[in-house]
Amino acid sequence: MTKLSVLMILAGFSLAVGGCDSDPMSEVGFRLPDGDAKNGREAFLYMQCNQCHTISGVELPVVPLADPPYVELGGKVSQVKTYGQLVTAIINPSHKLADGYAEELVSEDGESNMYVYNAHMTVQELIDLVAYLQPLYEVTPPQYYYRVYPY
Numbered sequence: 001m002t003k004l005s006v007l008m009i010l011a012g013f014s015l016a017v018g019g020c021d022s023d024p025m026s027e028v029g030f031r032l033p034d035g036d037a038k039n040g041r042e043a044f045l046y047m048q049c050n051q052c053h054t055i056s057g058v059e060l061p062v063v064p065l066a067d068p069p070y071v072e073l074g075g076k077v078s079q080v081k082t083y084g085q086l087v088t089a090i091i092n093p094s095h096k097l098a099d100g101y102a103e104e105l106v107s108e109d110g111e112s113n114m115y116v117y118n119a120h121m122t123v124q125e126l127i128d129l130v131a132y133l134q135p136l137y138e139v140t141p142p143q144y145y146y147r148v149y150p151y
């Protein structure tokens with residue numbers, strides 16, 4: 001076999017394995033511009049996200065008459081909360097419900113109780129909100145405790 005045909009076989013193989021994404025709905029190549037965390041905090045407050053959310057370690061004004069089961073954002077998580085997960089949680093909240101809450105507390109018939117803001121929120125507000133929220137998550141790997149036996 002010539003060097004060239006080996007190369008061509010390798011190239012074909014890598015395309016078959018992962019290089020070529022033929023699903024037209026694939027998110028490959030999807031990337032929003034970076035947002036501004038300070039503006040994100042402002043958006044969070046004027047959109048009254050704090051009507052239903054607390055943020056771990058952040059003091060937020062209480063929205064009058066709000067009495068939901070608060071869903072906490074930020075804080076310790078065992079895996080990184082990605083940009084993609086946060087964007088999805090905001091504009092497609094029923095896609096995956098937050099972990100750690102009884103389903104009937106945060107959703108009805110599989111639909112998240114969160115408002116859908118898509119007809120009102122600008123893309124700028126969305127990316128600013130994500131820029132604000134993302135760094136408030138702290139990844140802490142699960143702790144394993146080993147029993148240490150005396151010699």
Ligand code: HEC
Nearest residue numbers: 047049051052071089093096097098106112113114115129
């Ligand atoms: C009417 C109540 C309500 C309001 C207002 C609300 N949310 Fe939510 N939100 C929820 C509930 C309930 C959940 C949990 C169910 C789910 O994952 O959709 C949630 C989940 C989330 C999550 C995912 C949390 C996780 O741990 O996976 C994010 C992020 C979020 N909301 C951001 C926002 C932002 C930003 C706003 C304001 C623009 C907002 N929410 C306004 C009720 C609300």
